[in-house]
Amino acid sequence: MAATLHNDIAESRVVDNRGKITGRLVWSYAIRIIFAIIFAFPLLFMVVSAFKPDQQIFQDLESIRAFLPVGDISLDNFYAVFERVPAGTFLKNSIIVSAATVIIGLIVNSMAAFAISRMKVKGGKIVLSLIIATLIVPFETLALPLLWWINKLPHLGLYSDGFAITQGLMDTYQVQILPFLANAFSIYLFHQYFDSIPKELDEAASIDGAGWFKIYRSIILPLSGPAIATVAILTLLPAWNQYLWPLMAVQSEELRPVMVGVQYFFQLSTSWGQIMAYASIITVPVIALFVTFQRAFVNSIAASGVKG
Structure with missing residues (x-):
């Protein structure tokens, strides 16, 4: 009788614990959904407004219609964007600059992190500390000296x-x-991820006659997919969003990136529908890329956080 009562109490406790865990999960997902909706509203408004004429955009601001594709919907704003500015040229320039910055930056930063993390360089920790310290220096303070050197x-x-x-x-x-190939945070992220890979793999490869470059190319990089994806995203976003530096260093229209093109819409007559259309064109591809690599991004940040 006592054993049966004990089992019943234990089962009730298990049920209570499961109920509490389920309740926490429900609340956790509910909070995430609420925040997702809050952050999605501006993007939704931007995309929806891109299909509306200016007059309707302002009329719909007083109701939920501002977030719904209703009313006078058309692609006129998108056609007008390509007529008003060389949007195709701007997109091509940003793609070239961003792709080159990401690809070369991945090589430069990963090799720097590999040297500090795996090659037992003397004073490696000091070098890493100095690299991280550069993060506190805002780019605006370096822009003019950098322009002179360039x-x-x-x-x-x-x-x-x-x-x-x-x-x-x-x-x-x-x-x-x-100027944007070497990045302190990218080196730090690679360094933290490389440190989480067992160094016994290096020793085993060295015994088989592999040099440092082969270890880096054949062992470390294939195991660092999440870190590579994360650094690619973190490098792509500022490269795509460059505004101040191209405004200072680029005068030719055929070489300007997409962000500099925004100022074209505030000259002469301002059309908010066209601005929303242009903003959608240059924003949606980046969001789609981030969503594609979201899992690798989260995994890499989690792994680096555990090691740090």
Whole structure:
């Protein structure tokens, strides 16, 4: 009788614990959904407004219609965007600059992190600390000195009579790429992730005759997929969103990125429908890319946080 009563009490406790866990999960998901809706409202308003004329945008602001694709819906704003500005050229430039910055940046930052983390470099921790310390320096304080140095660097260009070396990288793709290849946070993230990989793998590869570069290319990088995806996203976003630096260093319209193109819509007559259409064109692809690599992004941040 006592044993039966004890089992009943134990089962009731298990049921209570399961109920509490289920309740916590429900509340957790409910809070996430609420925050997702709150943060989605501005994006939803932007996309929906891109299909409406200016007059209807302001009329719908007083009701839920502002977030619904109702009324006078058309693609006129998108057509007008490509007529008003060379949006195709801006998109092409941003894709080139962002892709080059991400690809070369992944190589540069991962190799730097590998050297500090795996190669037992003397003073490696001090070097890493100095690299991280650069994060506290805002880019605005470096922009003018960087502009001066960029104007002194040699530039190999292709001209009608062949290749020639000139002074200064102003008004080129290179000036939009080179200053942003090495990134302190990317090096730190790679370093933390590389530290979580057992160093016994390096020793085993060394016994088989592998050098440091082969260890880096054949062992470390294949195991660092989440870190690579995370650094790619964190490098892509600022590269795509560059505004101040291209405004200072690029004068030719055929080399300007998408963010500089925003100022074109505030000249002469301002059309908010066109602004929303242009903003949708340059925002939605980045959001789609982030959603695609979201799982790898979260996994890498979690792994780095545990190690740190």
